[in-house]
């Protein structure tokens with residue numbers, strides 16, 4: 001397995017790109033450590049497939065370099081990069097047995113049958129598919145086919161990286177959570193460098209130690225699931241991650257203070273920089289109903305099981321709060337309190353407050 005470095009990587013599908021808007025990938029610099037579990041998370045069109053294709057060698061970047069363990073592979077074709085890939089839909093041979101499907105990537109590389117047998121047995125045990133080994137793949141259910149496809153991606157221990165491209169798309173929702181946790185467990189056992197591409201936050205946060213969040217061709221934050229939740233570096237991360245996402249509210253900066261809809265708001269700490277579009281970011285988990293605070297009128301209450309999401313209008317702006325226990329009625333006048341240590345200022349999307357230490 002290898003450490004992967006992306007250095008000053010940029011890609012445009014246009015022959016003569018001019019501004020940043022012509023780039024499907026703006027400048028990306030990052031290091032993926034050997035043996036790490038990473039997710040690449042972002043909405044459709046943010047550049048995930050472009051980046052994946054550059055790593056696998058299907059696409060040569062317009063600028064920058066890709067290194068595997070400090071070896072420049074930018075111009076190497078896919079077959080010389082030694083990568084295993086698992087795609088959205090299972091890639092298996094229907095006429096072969098499950099055993100032969102799992103053995104295929106090893107036999108193809110000329111490994112001895114004794115080793116092939118050891119590895120297939122080991123992977124089949126991890127995936128809990130031992131009883132299917134003699135079954136023809138054509139007879140498998142779609143989720144079992146995808147399991148075997150994953151097994152094919154994991155069976156070689158000599159690859160630089162295993163890449164998963166939205167591997168749970170075609171899986172029945174009831175079985176998704178099972179395969180999701182299985183993959184996490186598999187990573188812990190095989191310790192390969194893995195990159196998991198998805199637009200689904202639950203998949204990314206369950207699988208990865210480190211999540212790379214992308215928006216419009218740019219990496220907006222790299223962090224652990226907890227870091228992304230607790231301290232979003234960009235309003236996009238706050239809004240995209242969480243259920244519901246962070247409240248992002250128009251802020252008015254005046255005389256060293258910040259207000260929202262004409263009411264003063266206390267922030268976590270010192271404000272940095274100046275100018276630009278100022279917004280307050282606070283997660284619904286840190287907004288509470290109280291006796292004092294911002295005056296608001298309840299617009300909607302949704303019971304989502306463990307708690308309720310109360311949406312209240314402060315002036316013309318909706319603010320969401322997660323409330324445990326009793327909830328107010330629609331139309332009721334309430335007060336909202338923002339937990340100051342969780343209330344941040346963003347400037348042109350980027351975090352502009354320092355945490356109080």
Ligand SMILES: Nc1ncnc2c1ncn2[C@@H]1O[C@H](COP(=O)(O)OP(=O)(O)OP(=O)(O)O)[C@@H](O)[C@H]1O
Nearest residue numbers: 013014024042043044045046047048049050051199
């Ligand atoms: N072959 C291509 N030619 C021109 N533009 C492309 C090409 N492939 C992708 N793009 C553009 O590059 C941008 C990034 O697309 P990309 O497919 O990498 O995003 P994505 O995050 O993988 O989205 P999805 O999940 O929908 O595949 C988009 O604006 C897309 O329209």
